[in-house]
Amino acid sequence: MASISEHHIFLSEDSNVGLQTRLKDAITRAIWDGRFSPGDRLPATRALAKHLGISRITVSLAYDSLLASGYIEAVARSGYFVAADAPNRHDAVRPIPASKGDRLDWVKRLGDPPPSLGGQAKPADWRRYRYPFIFGEPDVKRFPVDDWRDCVRRALGKRHFEQIADDASDRDDPFLVEQIVRRSVSGRGVAASVEEVLVTAGAQNALSLAVQVLFGRNGGVVAMEEPGYPELRNLLDHAGLGIQAVPVDRNGLCVDKIPQGIDAVFVTPSHQAPTGATMPMERRRALLERAEADDFLIIEDDYDYETSYSAPSLPALKSMDQRGRVIYIGSFSKSIFPGLRLGYLTADATFVDHARAIRTLSERHPPGLTQRTVAYFLSEGHYNSHSRRMRMRMARRNAVLREALAKHNLTPALARATGGTTLWLRGPEALDGDALTADLREQSVLVEPGSAFYTRFDAPKNRLRLGFATIETALIADGVALIADAVRAQLR
Incomplete structure (x- = not known):
């Protein structure tokens, strides 16, 4: 002692x-x-x-x-x-008294771990980079922290504490579900009932639940966009599903390229991931008609609809769905902050019942305090105000980024987009975007290699995705100048 x-x-x-x-x-x-x-x-x-x-x-x-x-x-x-x-x-981490040869060979038993994050994933230390042209991280300096803190205090009030502290079993916060119905999906033209909404741990969790409900034991063949969301591709592959890659153009998923014999289509119509293309009304109707004719389901990932600034958001596919074929997925992770890990899905009540049962087997329900805080953030109008300010900032940054790219003769694939927080850049054919990404990191510039979004092994290397939600507006021009210098150096 x-x-x-x-x-x-x-x-x-x-x-x-x-x-x-x-x-x-x-x-x-x-x-x-x-x-x-x-x-x-x-x-x-x-x-x-x-x-x-x-x-x-x-x-x-x-x-x-x-x-x-x-x-x-x-x-x-x-x-x-x-x-x-x-x-x-x-005492907590006591070594096992066994020789190395006696230990269980977990590599032999399990094999290699399945791919989870795609090749476009940002490094853990991304904040140390001066020019982070990345997707998925908010501009936290302008987040209404005081409003959020007030909502947390209200959620922790004595009259609510018993409810958020209780084991809610498989139930969601009814206040949040009501707000999602009234203020979120209604803004997308979707008339849903509370029985048709399930709260999830972000959009990725909603996608996973949809895959488990639809294909859990039976397998199947699905179609997704090419290029498309890498984490979705990894999810579908891990579930053992056959994946048909369907090309996209400036209007999003090419409906006429969807093959016969598929069970479901995964699509991002508001702002296609990663190109940012918005699917027009004619093609949305064509997709629904094709789904009816071929009897497949549609999983609509509406991850970024809040950032439509150059044109009003088009109605969601779900709002045009008369037969209940569309499973709609929304998220608060991009519009509030990704660490929140809160989203939702809207579908036929029978589908929601199945998804709820599967969710209960793993995580039961998202945290009650988080749900109630978001419910207040929605009901008090903070969410709408924050989204409006965010749209204005993203519109400005989009314009600054396009102007800087034009100055260096770099042209986005889409001459005009309805919104979003990224630009899809197509460089000269000889450009190696993977090597360029590595070179730029040495200059404190983060970009996403376009090849990570493709399924095929011979994916084009001359694509990049530039995000502008995180980088300060004043730094965009300097960052683009470094990108342009690196492109010229590589082509030389």
């Missing part, structure tokens, strides 16, 4: 966390890491408070919290000591 000096306790510099929490976390980490051992005596509250330059009551409250969690214990007239049974890393 030893006495712990107050000089061995350090507070983090994170000003967003209170002093009491920072002190508690510092002592907890020291015990967990084994730097403070069971029986060690902690500094007196007065001495530690003086050393850290904080109030004695703050130290006392931190010690009380550590007492309640079992990390320390109090001894009358002696002080505070690290508890004999305090959790630590050594």
Whole structure:
């Protein structure tokens, strides 16, 4: 047993966390890491408070919290000591006393892990890059944090806490479902009932549930866009489905290229992923007619409809669906922030019942606090206000990016788009976009290689996707200049 000096306790510099929490976390980490051992005596509250330059009551409250969690214990007239049974890393991660040759060969049993993220996935440290032309990350500096914080406080109010703390079994927050029906899908022209909506952990979870409901045990053949969403392709492949790649043009999925004998079509009609093309009304009607004639289903991923700024959003395919063939998937991850992991699907009530049952077997339901917070964010009008401001910013950045590209004789594949947060760039035939992506990282520029969006092995290499939701408007021109320099250097 030893006495712990107050000089061995350090507070983090994170000003967003209170002093009491920072002190508690510092002592907890020291015990967990084994730097403070069971029986060690902690500094007196007065001495530690003086050393850290904080109030004695703050130290006392931190010690009380550590007492309640079992990390320390109090001894009358002696002080505070690290508890004999305090959790630590050594006990929690005890090595297995077996030789390497005796261990189970998991590689032989499982094989290689299935592909999950596509080749376009951004690096984990993307924030350190000065010019992040990437997709899927919001402009967090302009997010209405105060409004969001107010919604969290309301969700945590006493009259709601019992509901969000209870085990909701397979149920969703009725307030959120009501808001989705009234303020989300209704804005896409979809007249849905609450029985036809299921809350999901983002759009990817909704896609996964749709695949499990439709093809769980029977398999099948599906069509998806080429180029298309890589994570969807990986999902379909992992499910053992036959995948038919259908080309896209400036109007989205080519309906006349859909092969015979398929069971479902996955499509992104609002802003095709990755080209950004918007499917016009004539082609939407043609797709629905083809689905009726060939008896296949349509899974509509409407991931980015909120960012339509150069023209009004067209009605969703689901709004034109008279037979219940369309499964509509929406997400708050792009419009609020991706870490939220909240989305929804809208379909026939029978389909929703099946999806709910499968969801219950894995995650039961998305977190109640998250659901209720988003419900308030919608009902108070914050979501609509935020989306309106976001559309204005994206329209401006789109224009700045196009102007910068034109200055360097780089032309987007679509001369004009109705919205979105990316541009699909088609370079000279000799351009190697994969190599260019690697070269640009050395100059603190992040772009997405277009080849990652294709199924075939001989995918064109001269495509890039440039996102502009994250990069500051003032940095776009300089970033494009670096891209243009790298293109010229490679072609030389």
